[in-house]
Amino acid sequence: MSNSKAKAGKTIRVRLYKSINSCQGRHRISVRALGLRKLNDVRELVDSPSVRGLINQVSYLVRIEESA
Template sequence: MANETNKTVKVRLVRGLRGAQSRHRLSVRALGLSKLNDVRELKDSPQVRGLINKVHYLVKVEE
């Protein structure tokens, strides 16, 4: 773990949450996104990648 780098990933909400499943809305909220075109820079971890994978059709990932 001493060699661990602080990689980050930028996530942008590109589609509205209207019509999305309620669990997917919660996942987007957990990523810190609320409005259209919101951008968050998050630590690149398996947990964050899992959330992004779940809502891939709502967000755009900029690495």
């Protein structure tokens, strides 16, 4: 059980720093899946392979801020 708690505690902060107006529809959906709506919107998400995949897909729109 302590292993799952340790994994759940590791998070990353993601900031939307570019507009989604002129990007692909799939990328808009990925940004929304990350929970980002407006410019400079920040979300703290669990660091998992699925979240990392979404971030990699829209890496030109978001910035990662590692949280301690």
